[in-house]
Amino acid sequence: MADDKNAGTGDRTHVPTVIADELHIVYRVNGAKTGKGSATSALSRILRGGEERGVRKVHAVRGVSFTSYRGEAIGLIGSNGSGKSTLLRAIAGLLPAERGKVYTDGQPSLLGVNAALMNDLTGERNVILGGLAMGMSREQIRARYQDIVDFSGINEKGDFITLPMRTYSSGMAARLRFSIAAAKDHDVLMIDEALATGDRKFQKRSEARIRELRKEAGTVFLVSHNNKSIRDTCDRVLWLERGELRMDGPTDEVIKEYEKFTGR
Amino acid sequence: MTAPPSPDDGLPPAELAAKYGLSVSGARPGLFEYVSQLWGRRHFILAFSQAKLTAQYSQAKLGQLWQVATPLLNALVYFLIFGLILKADRGMSREVYIPFLVTGVFVFTFTQSSVMAGVRAISGNLGLVRALHFPRASLPVSFSLQQLQQLLFSMIVLFVVAVGFGSYPRLSWLLIPPVLALQFLFNTGLALVMARLGSKTPDLAQLMPFVMRTWMYASGVMFSIPVMLKDHPAWIGDILQWNPAAIYMDLMRFALIDGYGSENLPPHVWAVAAGWALLVAAGGFVYFWKAEERYGRG
Numbered sequence: 001m002a003d004d005k006n007a008g009t010g011d012r013t014h015v016p017t018v019i020a021d022e023l024h025i026v027y028r029v030n031g032a033k034t035g036k037g038s039a040t041s042a043l044s045r046i047l048r049g050g051e052e053r054g055v056r057k058v059h060a061v062r063g064v065s066f067t068s069y070r071g072e073a074i075g076l077i078g079s080n081g082s083g084k085s086t087l088l089r090a091i092a093g094l095l096p097a098e099r100g101k102v103y104t105d106g107q108p109s110l111l112g113v114n115a116a117l118m119n120d121l122t123g124e125r126n127v128i129l130g131g132l133a134m135g136m137s138r139e140q141i142r143a144r145y146q147d148i149v150d151f152s153g154i155n156e157k158g159d160f161i162t163l164p165m166r167t168y169s170s171g172m173a174a175r176l177r178f179s180i181a182a183a184k185d186h187d188v189l190m191i192d193e194a195l196a197t198g199d200r201k202f203q204k205r206s207e208a209r210i211r212e213l214r215k216e217a218g219t220v221f222l223v224s225h226n227n228k229s230i231r232d233t234c235d236r237v238l239w240l241e242r243g244e245l246r247m248d249g250p251t252d253e254v255i256k257e258y259e260k261f262t263g264r
Numbered sequence: 265m266t267a268p269p270s271p272d273d274g275l276p277p278a279e280l281a282a283k284y285g286l287s288v289s290g291a292r293p294g295l296f297e298y299v300s301q302l303w304g305r306r307h308f309i310l311a312f313s314q315a316k317l318t319a320q321y322s323q324a325k326l327g328q329l330w331q332v333a334t335p336l337l338n339a340l341v342y343f344l345i346f347g348l349i350l351k352a353d354r355g356m357s358r359e360v361y362i363p364f365l366v367t368g369v370f371v372f373t374f375t376q377s378s379v380m381a382g383v384r385a386i387s388g389n390l391g392l393v394r395a396l397h398f399p400r401a402s403l404p405v406s407f408s409l410q411q412l413q414q415l416l417f418s419m420i421v422l423f424v425v426a427v428g429f430g431s432y433p434r435l436s437w438l439l440i441p442p443v444l445a446l447q448f449l450f451n452t453g454l455a456l457v458m459a460r461l462g463s464k465t466p467d468l469a470q471l472m473p474f475v476m477r478t479w480m481y482a483s484g485v486m487f488s489i490p491v492m493l494k495d496h497p498a499w500i501g502d503i504l505q506w507n508p509a510a511i512y513m514d515l516m517r518f519a520l521i522d523g524y525g526s527e528n529l530p531p532h533v534w535a536v537a538a539g540w541a542l543l544v545a546a547g548g549f550v551y552f553w554k555a556e557e558r559y560g561r562g
Binding site: 019021089094095097105108115116125132138 | 277280281285286287288289290291305307308311312315316318319391392394395396398557558560
């Protein structure tokens, strides 16, 4: 099965697309200091001049190194809070590295446009706004507009695309978001739990779309807690635990170990 | 590693990256590269500002009518307090004072709301900053563009007030667009500075309203600075008159109001207006760009 997925990409596997070199990511959280959180203690911290005193650090990724090659589909697994999403954001250049470096071929993109959309606007305007936010041109959006709407299936039950998004059901909104996000072609594509969106019919459609995106993209990263969807789409898996890379290898081997680990 | 052995094995990551032309993810681009990236995002910047503007009143029954009604009500409140109760119109006829006051309020509000939006431009949009890749300056620029569009609605009210008090359209109204352009440049620069400060210290959102109110009272929004301060040493009035907010307000009043002649303007007023705009816009842009790769952390 794995051979089948690599067909046609054999001569390109040596071209690296993403190199992570001893990558460390640290979050700084304001106002989450343990202990006394009163106004006077905050004031005294400021007066004493300690810049980082009110700030708590979360070391989310600790020294992860790997190299991904063109044509690979890489799954990221690990328990909640193990640093998977953080790692993706660092690869996309959205979170600055504390130490170490990430080198990438082109601009990796995260399949996620949710933050740019506004609930008070119509679906129509959100398609345009989301497309522009992902860096598409107005012409590209115009060319793909109908595909996006059709794919989302929003208009199957009437003319919903001209209504504000706040009037959508949560499933409809999620479908539109995925459709917008998946409309763009990418060099390195990262997908964060996007498969669990919408009803069953839509899930089938989005899985097909992800396979299509993978063909166009150089490398696909997929974060999921669903071992089956990792097995179906990925040929290599990175297993993160507590921000450290615990295992890196072929899907079957890593998932077997992971299932042993979680099954304990 | 699943990859079959290759001649690249054992090559240090940095050299491997260099060999295949890979670049550091999330590195700050050069200044000119950054400007061109920003220009490439101009459609997004404009669409985002318009979307924010529309979303603002989309739940209200009167809808977009509030774009005009809000500044009108604002002008009414200030007229009630300062025109009728406090009588701050010393040295001015009513025909001059009312448009004088309304112009001051609108022009200052333009700067004030740009600053406030700037403070929250990054810290209030962390979700966006952490999900998508675009030059971060798009956000503060987009927010000041939103305020500019908001001001254009206010200008409708302003024209009505001016005509209502006997200042009819004349040649000097042509000066309004250049004044607006300079003030927009100034505001954008300020918003960029505030965006960087606000991303590091979100507390500024709590502090800035007080700073802005002090600035407003010191800039002669409701009174004429030379008249109000004539018993004080001249340099105080000079400083207040040369501050950018007062400069843009006075220029707008000069352009708009019939009885507000050039004797009310400080010397070299256009040079000062352009100087402030260019200095703050360029300085603010460079200052914001310097921290480009660090926005979105923590």
